[in-house]
Amino acid sequence: MVSISVIIVNYNARYFLSNCIESLFESVIKDQIEIIVVDNKSTDGSCDMLREQFPTVSCIANKENIGFSKANNIGVGIAKGKYILILNPDTLLRSNTLSEFYSFAEKHEDFGAAGAQFIDGSGKYLPESKRNFPTLKVAGTKLLGYSKLYYSNHIERDQIAEIDILTGAFMFIRKSVYDKVGGFDEEFFMYGEDIDLSYRILKAGYRNFYLGNNRVLHFKGESTVKDQFYLKNFYGALGIFYKKHFPEKKWLYTPIDLLIKGIITVNSIGLPKKTEQAAEIKSFVLIGEAQECYAALENKLKPVKSKIIKTPDLYAEGYDYVFFDSKSLGYSEIIENIGKPEFFGVKKRLLSKDRSFYLGSDYSDRRGEVVEF
Known part of the structure; x- marks a missing residue:
């Protein structure tokens, strides 16, 4: 059922x-x-x-x-x-x-x-x-x-x-x-x-x-590029909502439309030219039990320093990135740990179940990062 x-x-x-x-x-x-x-x-x-x-x-x-x-x-x-x-x-x-x-x-x-x-x-x-x-x-x-x-x-x-x-x-x-x-x-x-x-x-x-x-x-923003099309839909939705649910307030329609058009124009000036994240990983910690994957990451990223640990509670400061192995940990444990204070200021990446790629997102207004290896 x-x-x-x-x-x-x-x-x-x-x-x-x-x-x-x-x-x-x-x-x-x-x-x-x-x-x-x-x-x-x-x-x-x-x-x-x-x-x-x-x-x-x-x-x-x-x-x-x-x-x-x-x-x-x-x-x-x-x-x-x-x-x-x-x-x-x-x-x-x-x-x-x-x-x-x-x-x-x-x-x-x-x-x-x-x-x-x-x-x-x-x-x-x-x-x-x-x-x-x-x-x-x-x-x-x-x-x-x-x-x-x-x-x-x-x-x-x-x-x-x-x-x-x-x-x-x-x-x-x-x-x-x-x-x-x-x-x-x-x-x-x-x-x-x-x-x-x-x-x-x-x-x-x-x-x-x-x-x-x-x-x-x-992760936010994965299906959306912050462009003119996005801005018109995002801010224009308010106008649609008010015209639908408050038909008796027609006197508000013109001021709302003008305000929305102005906001779209202003925000268009600051649209990011690129939504991709370019990352140079100088040091990382892999949390999990994937020794072969750890070796593959080291070979691909060539960090100054790195280490692998089995559980999040063994993490110590001094690394730029933390990789969570979703196969070893499971998503529940990752969600419970990713926001803990000890990980503040450290960029997070998640290894896929088959360990063929990792992904992450550091900014809510840009597309995330996906890297195959």
């Missing part, structure tokens, strides 16, 4: 997608989940990788990039689970994440949806884990660069609480609720659709929750 259908919309995130699926396969209720990947015409071999490495995963290969909302609706359309999990390909889950979300939802009859606590590839907490409803004041100050009102700072990071807005990178939703409110609004190509869906779930009489006791690693 399928309890949870995991829907992943993918766009050129092959290596991160591979690790994401591996983390789902570590779930303690893996026999109760199905994984559906909707690919938006990737050109990086994502679909071939899925067919070769994960034959049990359903893959819908779109002939064009139809956007996040429409792709998710297609995936949910064939889902068999009582619950669905909208999940980004650049995420990693602990082995008990799905079981804990399922158990929590089953205890609440008016459960609509729930989100988790996000940490990024450096182990840093991401404040967008919990957000307030974007009133004009909240959204306006956010657009102007003031985020205090935008985030639900009254809720502690590790707390379990009701919340207004969930994040589309991880949305655990009762499928009957998703169907009742009509799923994602396909007018939102990318961004803003999670705000809209969260709001409609609340309007339908259900509750949204933040389960801060469960951490999800979100």
Whole structure:
């Protein structure tokens, strides 16, 4: 029986997608989940990788990039689970994440949806884990660069609480609720659709929750290049939201549109010319038991110093990079350790299960680093 259908919309995130699926396969209720990947015409071999490495995963290969909302609706359309999990390909889950979300939802009859606590590839907490409803004041100050009102700072990071807005990178939703409110609004190509869906779930009489006791690693930005197209979708989503839900406030439309256009223009000036990360690794620690992989890393990177240790608690300062061996440790242990104080200031990289590549992300506004070896 399928309890949870995991829907992943993918766009050129092959290596991160591979690790994401591996983390789902570590779930303690893996026999109760199905994984559906909707690919938006990737050109990086994502679909071939899925067919070769994960034959049990359903893959819908779109002939064009139809956007996040429409792709998710297609995936949910064939889902068999009582619950669905909208999940980004650049995420990693602990082995008990799905079981804990399922158990929590089953205890609440008016459960609509729930989100988790996000940490990024450096182990840093991401404040967008919990957000307030974007009133004009909240959204306006956010657009102007003031985020205090935008985030639900009254809720502690590790707390379990009701919340207004969930994040589309991880949305655990009762499928009957998703169907009742009509799923994602396909007018939102990318961004803003999670705000809209969260709001409609609340309007339908259900509750949204933040389960801060469960951490999800979100590398961020893997399916998005920060360009003009991104800016127009990211900031333009607010205009779509207000025109949809507040038709009586037409006098606000023009000021909002002008503000958004101005912000897009200003932000366009500072767009990074390159999104790739070039890294020279002078010293590293490999945490795991992969001696052959350690030798291969040394041969490829030729560091000034390096060492291999079996567990994270043996780590000592004085190294630029920490490599976590996902095969030796498992994703749960990596997620638990990557944000610990002893690893602050050290760049982190994750070895794939087959140890053929490593990946990581040091900046939330750039594409991550993937290196084959």
